Amino acid sequence: MKKNKITVELLEKVISVLGEESKINESLREKIDNVISILILMKNDDDCWLTLCPFNYGYIEENFYTFLQRISENNKYAFNEYYVDRIFLFSIRFLREVMISLQRKYLFNYQNLYDSHDFQAIWKKFKTLTTDYVADAGLKKDLLYIQNELDYQILNHYLGGKEFQAMADFDENIKKAKNQVHELENLIQTSRQELESLIDKTNNEANAKIQEVQRLETSLKTYKEGFNFVGLSNGFSKLLEKKETSKNCIF
Numbered sequence: 001m002k003k004n005k006i007t008v009e010l011l012e013k014v015i016s017v018l019g020e021e022s023k024i025n026e027s028l029r030e031k032i033d034n035v036i037s038i039l040i041l042m043k044n045d046d047d048c049w050l051t052l053c054p055f056n057y058g059y060i061e062e063n064f065y066t067f068l069q070r071i072s073e074n075n076k077y078a079f080n081e082y083y084v085d086r087i088f089l090f091s092i093r094f095l096r097e098v099m100i101s102l103q104r105k106y107l108f109n110y111q112n113l114y115d116s117h118d119f120q121a122i123w124k125k126f127k128t129l130t131t132d133y134v135a136d137a138g139l140k141k142d143l144l145y146i147q148n149e150l151d152y153q154i155l156n157h158y159l160g161g162k163e164f165q166a167m168a169d170f171d172e173n174i175k176k177a178k179n180q181v182h183e184l185e186n187l188i189q190t191s192r193q194e195l196e197s198l199i200d201k202t203n204n205e206a207n208a209k210i211q212e213v214q215r216l217e218t219s220l221k222t223y224k225e226g227f228n229f230v231g232l233s234n235g236f237s238k239l240l241e242k243k244e245t246s247k248n249c250i251f
Contacts, residue, residue: 004050004057005065011043013072024079031088034122038091041098041119049094052101055157056093064090085134089142092126095119096146097154104158 015036018024024032042049050057056064067087070078077083099119127147131140 004048005061006042006048006050006068008043008048010065010068010072011039011048014068015039015043017071017074024084025081028081028084031084035084035088035091037119037122038095042094049098053094053097055154056097058157060090060093064094082136082139085136085139089134089139089146092123092146093150096123096150099123100151100154 018032018036018039045052064087067078067083067090070083071087129143129147131143134140134143
């Protein structure tokens with residue numbers, strides 16, 4: 001399993017540093033407050049959103065980690081407007097993917113989540129922002145990207161995942177299953193026909209043998225009757241001869 005560089009300990013340190021009023025320009029306070037709210041939610045998850053945010057972890061984990069690390073180390077450059085804007089946009093990206101992931105899993109109720117933080121409200125507010133909300137030209141493009149294209153990119157990423165690929169292959173798998181069932185039915189039908197043919201053949205052979213035995217019994221009976229008739233005829237012949245002999249002796 002991939003080891004997550006963004007840990008609970010790192011997030012706790014960043015949250016603590018960002019919470020120090022003296023380090024943050026008051027004009028940046030709203031962005032920082034939103035970042036803190038999002039990082040608290042991230043920290044409270046078992047794996048700091050690694051499971052829920054495969055898209056952003058795959059594309060911006062290293063940059064996000066670098067910015068978080070610098071803030072945790074109290075780097076003097078980590079608290080200017082550019083850094084705050086970057087960490088704000090990174091956090092919003094992760095927040096949006098979490099919302100999409102939870103919606104896919106039917107776990108997001110569009111109301112307050114994780115204590116009193118209304119993260120739906122953070123996203124709704126972000127969707128209304130203009131590019132004037134950030135100073136850097138490159139970050140203005142990032143803001144527009146998050147508002148208008150991020151959702152599609154995340155969903156497109158998910159569509160290439162195993163669970164969505166299984167759905168995409170569902171019809172094909174059903175077709176294959178039906179073909180396999182049809183082949184099995186044909187095999188069963190063929191086996192049944194072969195078995196019935198074998199039974200018929202066995203019955204015919206048995207009937208032929210029974211008929212042969214019956215024929216032999218009839219022949220044997222005929223032979224016995226014939227034998228008895230011959231014996232009876234011989235007996236009468238011998239008796240006649242005896243009588244003839246006796247008659248000759250008397251006269």
